[in-house]
Amino acid sequence: MRSQRLETFADGIFAIAATLLILSVDSQVGNRPGGLGDRLLHIWPSYLGYAVSFLTIGIIWVNHHTVMDQIARTDRTYLFLSVGFLMCVAFIPFPTRLVAEHVRGEGAEAAALTYGFTLTLTAVMFNAIWFYAVRGRRLLREDCDPRVISGITRSYLPGPWIYLVSTLVAFASPTASVLLYMALALFYVAESSVFARR
Amino acid sequence: MRSQRLETFADGIFAIAATLLILSVDSQVGNRPGGLGDRLLHIWPSYLGYAVSFLTIGIIWVNHHTVMDQIARTDRTYLFLSVGFLMCVAFIPFPTRLVAEHVRGEGAEAAALTYGFTLTLTAVMFNAIWFYAVRGRRLLREDCDPRVISGITRSYLPGPWIYLVSTLVAFASPTASVLLYMALALFYVAESSVFARR
Amino acid sequence: MRSQRLETFADGIFAIAATLLILSVDSQVGNRPGGLGDRLLHIWPSYLGYAVSFLTIGIIWVNHHTVMDQIARTDRTYLFLSVGFLMCVAFIPFPTRLVAEHVRGEGAEAAALTYGFTLTLTAVMFNAIWFYAVRGRRLLREDCDPRVISGITRSYLPGPWIYLVSTLVAFASPTASVLLYMALALFYVAESSVFARR
Amino acid sequence: MRSQRLETFADGIFAIAATLLILSVDSQVGNRPGGLGDRLLHIWPSYLGYAVSFLTIGIIWVNHHTVMDQIARTDRTYLFLSVGFLMCVAFIPFPTRLVAEHVRGEGAEAAALTYGFTLTLTAVMFNAIWFYAVRGRRLLREDCDPRVISGITRSYLPGPWIYLVSTLVAFASPTASVLLYMALALFYVAESSVFARR
Numbered sequence: 013m014r015s016q017r018l019e020t021f022a023d024g025i026f027a028i029a030a031t032l033l034i035l036s037v038d039s040q041v042g043n044r045p046g047g048l049g050d051r052l053l054h055i056w057p058s059y060l061g062y063a064v065s066f067l068t069i070g071i072i073w074v075n076h077h078t079v080m081d082q083i084a085r086t087d088r089t090y091l092f093l094s095v096g097f098l099m100c101v102a103f104i105p106f107p108t109r110l111v112a113e114h115v116r117g118e119g120a121e122a123a124a125l126t127y128g129f130t131l132t133l134t135a136v137m138f139n140a141i142w143f144y145a146v147r148g149r150r151l152l153r154e155d156c157d158p159r160v161i162s163g164i165t166r167s168y169l170p171g172p173w174i175y176l177v178s179t180l181v182a183f184a185s186p187t188a189s190v191l192l193y194m195a196l197a198l199f200y201v202a203e204s205s206v207f208a209r210r
Numbered sequence: 211m212r213s214q215r216l217e218t219f220a221d222g223i224f225a226i227a228a229t230l231l232i233l234s235v236d237s238q239v240g241n242r243p244g245g246l247g248d249r250l251l252h253i254w255p256s257y258l259g260y261a262v263s264f265l266t267i268g269i270i271w272v273n274h275h276t277v278m279d280q281i282a283r284t285d286r287t288y289l290f291l292s293v294g295f296l297m298c299v300a301f302i303p304f305p306t307r308l309v310a311e312h313v314r315g316e317g318a319e320a321a322a323l324t325y326g327f328t329l330t331l332t333a334v335m336f337n338a339i340w341f342y343a344v345r346g347r348r349l350l351r352e353d354c355d356p357r358v359i360s361g362i363t364r365s366y367l368p369g370p371w372i373y374l375v376s377t378l379v380a381f382a383s384p385t386a387s388v389l390l391y392m393a394l395a396l397f398y399v400a401e402s403s404v405f406a407r408r
Numbered sequence: 409m410r411s412q413r414l415e416t417f418a419d420g421i422f423a424i425a426a427t428l429l430i431l432s433v434d435s436q437v438g439n440r441p442g443g444l445g446d447r448l449l450h451i452w453p454s455y456l457g458y459a460v461s462f463l464t465i466g467i468i469w470v471n472h473h474t475v476m477d478q479i480a481r482t483d484r485t486y487l488f489l490s491v492g493f494l495m496c497v498a499f500i501p502f503p504t505r506l507v508a509e510h511v512r513g514e515g516a517e518a519a520a521l522t523y524g525f526t527l528t529l530t531a532v533m534f535n536a537i538w539f540y541a542v543r544g545r546r547l548l549r550e551d552c553d554p555r556v557i558s559g560i561t562r563s564y565l566p567g568p569w570i571y572l573v574s575t576l577v578a579f580a581s582p583t584a585s586v587l588l589y590m591a592l593a594l595f596y597v598a599e600s601s602v603f604a605r606r
Numbered sequence: 607m608r609s610q611r612l613e614t615f616a617d618g619i620f621a622i623a624a625t626l627l628i629l630s631v632d633s634q635v636g637n638r639p640g641g642l643g644d645r646l647l648h649i650w651p652s653y654l655g656y657a658v659s660f661l662t663i664g665i666i667w668v669n670h671h672t673v674m675d676q677i678a679r680t681d682r683t684y685l686f687l688s689v690g691f692l693m694c695v696a697f698i699p700f701p702t703r704l705v706a707e708h709v710r711g712e713g714a715e716a717a718a719l720t721y722g723f724t725l726t727l728t729a730v731m732f733n734a735i736w737f738y739a740v741r742g743r744r745l746l747r748e749d750c751d752p753r754v755i756s757g758i759t760r761s762y763l764p765g766p767w768i769y770l771v772s773t774l775v776a777f778a779s780p781t782a783s784v785l786l787y788m789a790l791a792l793f794y795v796a797e798s799s800v801f802a803r804r
Binding site: 019030038047048070201 | 611614618619622626683685686689692693697699700703712713715716717
């Protein structure tokens with residue numbers, strides 16, 4: 013398959029998963045007593061969850077592009093690994109809503125764990141498609157720069173571990189875990205855009 | 211119509227149908243009593259249904275690409291057959307939710323039958339677009355390899371029968387039927403990616 | 409704007425509007441007492457509504473492509489007319505659900521009228537974008553065939569009137585009106601694909 | 607990243623955000639007593655909200671294209687600014703529903719403020735991506751016309767202020783504020799398409 017059609021499919025799933033996040037915000041506002049203004053203020057974790065997950069999906073989208081840029085062709089295994097990876101991305105709206113709804117209540121731990129395991133699995137699958145493509149330069153472009161490849165490898169490899177640790181933090185403090193997911197997204201954006209320019 | 215615009219439309223529907231699957235998981239978690247952790251464990255059929263249907267749509271997407279690769283042009287009949295085929299694909303989220311919600315209850319048979327008939331009809335429509343294109347080499351590329359064409363034909367032809375049989379199994383045991391749908395998706399991925407490399 | 413980006417946006421809206429139709433089927437099944445099998449049979453108008461609206465959107469998509477094929481460029485007026493046209497297309501899931509839910513009850517007339525006026529307005533907007541492009545050959549390709557242009561004009565012009573009449577039939581019999589919408593979609597597919605080959 | 611892939615992602619989000627607007631109309635009709643005809647008439651603010659927000663997203667889409675046309679390349683900062691901008695666009699269905707549901711009740715002020723702040727923030731982010739690209743001609747095409755660039759700058763710069771003022775009007779009269787949002791969309795379409803032709 014031309015890698016272009018995989019990109020169209022993947023971009024579609026990134027765009028839909030990100031846009032569906034708004035439905036969770038929508039569903040929160042209806043369930044509460046009180047004036048609309050109070051209710052809109054009360055559901056602030058929904059806005060934060062929306063922003064963090066949208067940004068996280070945006071980061072994954074940017075990185076997926078970096079991977080696709082190094083690839084000259086695809087094969088069936090690569091396609092099905094990509095389907096598995098996209099399955100994780102499209103799952104993100106679900107734990108986002110759980111966290112937004114439960115972060116201030118009894119379900120905070122379960123919600124934070126679900127969010128964290130989803131992102132950890134996404135990072136694992138992301139590494140899987142990258143290492144499958146790189147191994148023996150299986151799907152890489154002829155002219156790609158070995159230093160760029162090993163640079164990408166170095167930057168993706170810690171991802172699953174960082175997310176796993178942030179997830180396990182939820183057993184001690186769900187709030188701390190959620191703050192970590194937020195910090196990771198912001199740090200990544202800062203690191204790859206602002207700091208990178210120096 | 212250039213076949214490229216059909217691909218964009220089809221890829222859009224594949225991507226949306228797959229991503230909408232998460233809404234069913236979402237709707238399951240809210241309806242039950244108990245702590246969030248218990249509820250999240252209780253709805254495990256939703257996760258499985260999500261994974262199997264996402265994978266199934268991914269398989270159909272990969273195969274649709276294989277078909278489009280052999281085709282040089284489209285005509286109106288082909289376009290409307292494709293619309294009918296995509297109508298089946300976009301229907302998949304509905305029986306997925308039925309199965310996830312009812313597989314452990316009284317409605318298991320009705321849910322498994324609906325799921326199975328949807329996939330059977332999808333397989334029938336998939337064959338319809340393929341045989342319409344192939345007949346008298348109507349829409350095929352000039353340079354396509356007759357052995358590739360007959361190889362594709364051989365691999366698609368049993369699809370509707372296999373799904374029909376798996377569907378009918380639901381009359382005896384809905385669970386066995388659902389396990390068959392799952393096994394078919396996994397077998398297909400294994401067969402076409404892992405085994406194919408030998 | 410390159411007409412290609414309009415096509416991507418339009419194809420996206422066609423694909424999403426068609427795929428969202430399944431959410432209406434989804435919402436019908438939950439509201440009724442009785443076994444799942446009975447409920448699934450009881451909501452047959454939902455399946456029919458899904459199929460007719462999906463097909464109708466598919467027909468509009470095919471025709472929109474025919475228009476775009478004759479066009480060499482776009483301008484702002486054309487883009488905003490297209491936005492208005494797509495606003496009608498994206499509205500279709502709403503009356504589809506109304507008809508599916510109410511065709512057998514007291515609300516049948518209101519539902520059929522809403523469905524009909526939506527399709528009438530869609531046909532009006534479709535003619536608007538076509539006549540805007542054609543007038544003085546404003547946006548047409550240099551090399552387009554005048555006979556093709558007048559053929560397209562002849563085939564689109566009756567659309568709004570046919571749908572308006574079908575809509576007004578709802579005042580006498582909502583069921584007859586709904587059957588007419590169905591017949592129009594099927595006739596169109598038959599006429600443009602099967603009969604066209606002679 | 608090639609700017610083309612950003613366009614595909616952005617067009618996907620524009621198309622989905624616009625199409626999801628219909629779900630809000632859908633959710634309004636179910637909540638009221640009375641015959642279907644009466645209920646459909648009663649929810650007229652939903653239709654208006656649908657039309658205004660669809661048109662507003664359409665306008666943003668057209669303008670985003672104008673920006674992308676002047677740009678030769680992207681960088682990480684630009685991509686993440688675009689993600690932030692699209693986060694605002696995908697948020698629009700939420701306040702649209704709030705306004706449609708509450709404009710005639712006690713929550714009118716809160717709803718109109720939420721709508722207005724969302725559009726104000728969208729306009730701010732739009733300016734952010736434009737000025738980031740323009741500054742020192744950072745991402746502009748080599749051959750772009752300085753007069754076109756400064757013309758675009760002049761037309762975008764007042765956007766956030768106009769929306770901020772319309773938003774603040776909601777403290778005095780939510781209805782006036784909503785009418786202003788409507789007038790702004792209509793004026794923009796008229797100005798950029800009809801008047802522009804003279």
